[in-house]
Amino acid sequence: MLTLEALHLSQGSFDLRADWSVQAGARVAVIGPSGAGKSTLLMAIAGFLPPARGRILWQGRDLAALAVGDRPMSVLFQDQNLFPHLTIAQNLGLGLSPQLRLTPAQRDAVEAALQRVGLAGMGARKPAQLSGGQQGRAALARALLRARPLLVLDEPFAALGPALKSEMLDLLDEVASATGAAVLMVTHDPADAQRFAGQTVLVAEGVAQPPCETAALFANPPPALAAYLGT
Amino acid sequence: MLPKALGLGIAALILGSAAMLGLRAESWALRPADWAAVRFTLLQAALSAVLSLGLAVPLARALFRRRFVGRGALIRLLAAPFVLPVVVAVLGIVTVFGRAGPINAVLETFHLPAVSIFGLQGVVLANVFFNLPLATRMLLHGWQAIPVERFRLAASLGMPPSAQLRHLELPMLRAQAPAIALVIFLICLASFAIALTLGGGPRASTIELAIYQALRFEFDLGRAALLALVQLLICAAGTLLASRLTLPPSFGAGLGRSLDLPAPHGWRRRGDALLILMVVLFLALPLLAVAAKGLPGLLALPSGVWPAALRSVSVALASALLVVLAALVLALAQARRASGWLELAAMLPLAASSLVLGTGLFLMLRPFVAPQALALPVTMLVNATLTLPYLYRLLLPEARALHSDYDRLASSLGLRGMARLRYLTLPRLARPLGYGAGLAAALSMGDLGVIALFAGNSGATLPLFVQQLMGAYRMDQAAAAALVLVGISYALFWVFDRIGHHYADT
Structure with missing residues (x-):
């Protein structure tokens, strides 16, 4: 269980508060107007921004002491999810060993992960030789290999077209189910939340609200959400 | 830790030299000469x-x-x-x-x-x-x-x-x-x-030439120290002024690519052509003259050429390695967290010159060892120090781009230490590193500065050897040795630059 305990983030004149938990294996969308702090919240959970006050806990353990790469989570950023100078197989291999020293079994695991996301035989290519959708698949395959109990995504599919994006969300669902990971995904598209996430966190006016049932939230939107949706 | 130690080392070298000069200057009065x-x-x-x-x-x-x-x-x-x-x-x-x-x-x-x-x-x-x-x-x-x-x-x-x-x-x-x-x-x-x-x-006579003569021929260490101090002050003042003068022109942004604009005809066209031709001749003739004079002599090079070339190449390689490492460490540290004094330390060598640092080191080392025994290590250190500002400036924007593009991804994957250097830093920076190493090696290869202060009778580098042949009016031999020098200088540059390109496949 991920717990944000009286969390207060502060960056210059920007402030954000959050005080809630996410159950293991949950699917949570994070929505809200741009500039409200969705990405900031994710980056704090990932460890790129230390909290001004409060704590971020996983299974009751404070994450503050853990380096970014040692936290129990995989992160997908908006862009730059792959190193362009490394092959796809090397990019995936980094998910298993940051030293890139892979055992034969790990090599097989990389190949299996590529196959699972539909990139069989493309391990030797560089990211630039892949389409945008394929690059997203490769990043998800690495998350599959890392198999961390939390998957944090900062609109990684925002640049993809609608068909490709829904394909990616299906794959994300598959990866999360396979690893049993809880998913925390920032999106600006309410349809993503409704399609993918059982719960939704609304970030607006300096507060990240506790997760609500997505369907209930959209059926009866609070004023901040109504303003964002324009309804 | 490492960047701080490096910054302190550079500052100590330059400010220490300056302090040494101040201590050894016996009289503060400049003579008419x-x-x-x-x-x-x-x-x-x-x-x-x-x-x-x-x-x-x-x-x-x-x-x-x-x-x-x-x-x-x-x-x-x-x-x-x-x-x-x-x-x-x-x-x-x-x-x-x-x-x-x-x-x-x-x-x-x-x-x-x-x-x-x-x-x-x-x-x-x-x-x-x-x-x-x-x-x-x-x-x-x-x-x-x-x-x-x-x-x-x-x-x-x-x-x-x-x-x-x-x-x-x-x-x-x-x-x-x-x-x-x-x-x-x-x-x-x-x-x-x-x-x-x-x-x-x-x-x-320039100040530097006067320093050289005071040290090598008159053994007037106090005068050399004073002159070196004067040179340091003039260069430092100029560098300080220059750091305030780099104003970018403001013309607003333009989207256009290069477009061939109609250029004026008539006398302007003839004038442009003549000017370009004159400059090409001015730059090419001296080099062609060296080539013409030196080519026949390549078959019968004076015996000192190859030992001198070997000394020069070792100095060039060592100083290139040293300065590339130093510039990389400083640029990476600076990209991670901007620090005013590290920046200053990296730029400090701009105020010093080969002869100034050389004089400072000469005065520091002389009580303990014979200067000619350390001629090559000192030349290597001084060359590396003096090229540091150029390499640092070359690497800094690239290091910043690397940091902003890939630092988060690398940390989220736990990529650190040697693995990060091997799989992220070196491949991403291979191009500027190769270019910078080539530049540093070639500059050091051709440098004729501090070595003139330190070299004994037999320890000349190739540029000094060429200068000695010139001084003895053996012009054909000097030209032949000069051709060897040019060849090695550009070969060093070319090889390092190619290595950089080879490893920078994106």
């Missing part, structure tokens, strides 16, 4: 800066507006003098403009008095040879930074070239020329090899 050296140093640097810039403005303008076969190659070749060993160019200039050269032969047939290449005119000529190409490239950058839309607008309004000059080109020049002139002035303040080979005597 010293004042003459100060005046000559400033005069030759100022004349060289004005002449280089004065010629570079019409040349850059001509190169900007004309299109001709070989234009791209010519512009690329203008970068070559930067790594050309000074002593080679000087040899070429002496061959062309010297007493037995073609210029004086022409003058003689017309019964005109011969010109001498030694003294102020020779020093300035050699400085212009090196800095005219530099100034031209910098100005060409300025011209290309003027959005092509402005020129298109000017053309559509029917502005004559003079009006374009006034409204578009002069504002750019006003913004750039002072900084460029100052950069050249600073380079010429410390052009020891040129003063050593073409200057001399009471009327054409």
Whole structure:
């Protein structure tokens, strides 16, 4: 269980508060107007921004002491999810060993992960030789290999077209189910939340609200959400 | 930890040298001969800066507006003098403009008095040879930074070239020329090899030449220390001024790519062509002269060439390795977290010169060891230190881009330590690292500075060996050895640059 305990983030004149938990294996969308702090919240959970006050806990353990790469989570950023100078197989291999020293079994695991996301035989290519959708698949395959109990995504599919994006969300669902990971995904598209996430966190006016049932939230939107949706 | 230690080390080296100079300067009064050296140093640097810039403005303008076969190659070749060993160019200039050269032969047939290449005119000529190409490239950058839309607008309004000059080109020049002139002035303040080979005597001695003579021939350590301190103060003041002068021209953004604009015809066209031709001859003739003179001698090189070449190559490789590592460590640290004093430490060597640092080290080491025993390590250290600001500036933007693009991804994957260096830093920075290492190696290979202070009778590097042959009027042998020197210098540059390209496959 991920717990944000009286969390207060502060960056210059920007402030954000959050005080809630996410159950293991949950699917949570994070929505809200741009500039409200969705990405900031994710980056704090990932460890790129230390909290001004409060704590971020996983299974009751404070994450503050853990380096970014040692936290129990995989992160997908908006862009730059792959190193362009490394092959796809090397990019995936980094998910298993940051030293890139892979055992034969790990090599097989990389190949299996590529196959699972539909990139069989493309391990030797560089990211630039892949389409945008394929690059997203490769990043998800690495998350599959890392198999961390939390998957944090900062609109990684925002640049993809609608068909490709829904394909990616299906794959994300598959990866999360396979690893049993809880998913925390920032999106600006309410349809993503409704399609993918059982719960939704609304970030607006300096507060990240506790997760609500997505369907209930959209059926009866609070004023901040109504303003964002324009309804 | 490592960046801080490195920054402290650089600061200690330079400030320690300065302190040593201050301690050893016995008298604070400059003699008349010293004042003459100060005046000559400033005069030759100022004349060289004005002449280089004065010629570079019409040349850059001509190169900007004309299109001709070989234009791209010519512009690329203008970068070559930067790594050309000074002593080679000087040899070429002496061959062309010297007493037995073609210029004086022409003058003689017309019964005109011969010109001498030694003294102020020779020093300035050699400085212009090196800095005219530099100034031209910098100005060409300025011209290309003027959005092509402005020129298109000017053309559509029917502005004559003079009006374009006034409204578009002069504002750019006003913004750039002072900084460029100052950069050249600073380079010429410390052009020891040129003063050593073409200057001399009471009327054409620079401060650095006076330091060299005080240390090597008069054994007047106190005077050398005082002169080095004066040189350091002048260079530091100039560097400080230059750091305030780099104003970018403000022309607003332009989207256009390079567009071939109609260039004026008539006398302007002939003038541009003539100017380009003259400059090409001015730059090419000395080098061709060295080649012509030296080629026959390549088969019978003097026996000292290869040991000297070996010494030079080892110094060049070691100093390139050292400075690339130092610049990389500082640039990565700076990209991670900006620090004012680290920046200052990386830039501090700009205020020092080869002879100043050399004198400081000479005075520090002399009580403990014979200076010639440490000639090569000291040359290596000084060369690495003096090229650090250039390499640091080359790497910093790349290190910043690397940090902003990939630091988060690398940390989220736990990529750190040696693995990060091997799989992220080195491959992403391979291109500037290779280019920088090539530059540092070639510059060190051709350097004729501190080695002149430290070398014993048998420990010369290749540039010093060439200079000694010249001094003994064995010009054919000097030219042959110079060819070897040029070959190795450019080969070092080329090899490192290729290595960088090879590993930078994105």
